[in-house]
Amino acid sequence: MMSPKLLFEIKVHGFLLWASVGLLMPASILIKRMSNREQSGTRLRIIFYLHAITQVVSVLLATAGAVMSIKYFDNSFNNDHQRIGLAFYIIMWLQAFLGIFRPQRGSKGRSIWFLFHWVMGISVSLLGVINIYTGLQAYKKRTSKNVSIWTVIFTVEISLILFLYLLQEKWEYIKEQGSILRNKPIQPTDRELVSPRCQHKDASLII
Ligand code: HEM
Numbered sequence: 001m002m003s004p005k006l007l008f009e010i011k012v013h014g015f016l017l018w019a020s021v022g023l024l025m026p027a028s029i030l031i032k033r034m035s036n037r038e039q040s041g042t043r044l045r046i047i048f049y050l051h052a053i054t055q056v057v058s059v060l061l062a063t064a065g066a067v068m069s070i071k072y073f074d075n076s077f078n079n080d081h082q083r084i085g086l087a088f089y090i091i092m093w094l095q096a097f098l099g100i101f102r103p104q105r106g107s108k109g110r111s112i113w114f115l116f117h118w119v120m121g122i123s124v125s126l127l128g129v130i131n132i133y134t135g136l137q138a139y140k141k142r143t144s145k146n147v148s149i150w151t152v153i154f155t156v157e158i159s160l161i162l163f164l165y166l167l168q169e170k171w172e173y174i175k176e177q178g179s180i181l182r183n184k185p186i187q188p189t190d191r192e193l194v195s196p197r198c199q200h201k202d203a204s205l206i207i
Pocket residue numbers: 010011013014015017018021069070071073074075076077079081082083084085086088089127128129131132133134135136138139142
């Protein structure tokens with residue numbers, strides 16, 4: 001039989017990791033993606049700081065959950081939840097370092113850095129989402145409690161986040177639907193004619 005203390009610690013572990021990986025990390029990715037078509041230097045700067053700060057907080061939250069589980073759980077790492085979890089912690093820290101030590105915008109390595117940071121960011125988030133599902137199963141196995149309500153709620157939440165991710169991709173296109181027939185002469189200042197690098201000029205020094 002599990003002690004109430006251990007039960008409480010498992011709940012804190014689950015909550016911390018959900019708050020980090022299931023909520024803050026994806027929210028921060030959605031926020032960062034708002035800069036994709038943004039032209040104002042001030043807003044680019046705000047979006048950058050929001051991404052950096054929320055991701056650092058989410059890494060710290062997940063680390064608190066990790067320290068807790070290492071302190072109170074058995075550290076046998078003999079099932080998938082525990083092993084994927086360990087891999088998750090390592091990749092998450094690599095990702096945070098990759099974010100902090102980035103080549104300057106406009107420099108040669110920046111594109112390859114972006115590809116890496118993006119692929120790793122998406123992968124580590126997916127790994128985390130998988131581990132929330134396996135964590136709920138581990139909780140069910142240990143306590144014989146029903147977890148289906150949490151599984152459903154989490155699935156709805158993640159589907160919503162995925163939907164927003166896809167919507168961001170299409171947003172400009174959706175807006176353009178209403179203006180495609182407007183008969184307006186093209187100006188040299190039109191956004192399409194300005195090179196993307198110029199759009200980011202005033203923010204390029206810091207992000
Ligand atoms: C990204 C999310 C998560 C990660 C990375 C993670 C990671 C880990 C790790 C590494 C362990 C082994 C700790 C040790 O023995 O020292 C563990 C154990 C455990 N975790 Fe999680 N966890 C996550 C989410 C969850 C959630 C949402 C729950 C649900 C309440 C949960 C429930 C458990 C339970 C019951 C154990 C005890 C060992 C077992 O039966 O496998 N975890 N977790």
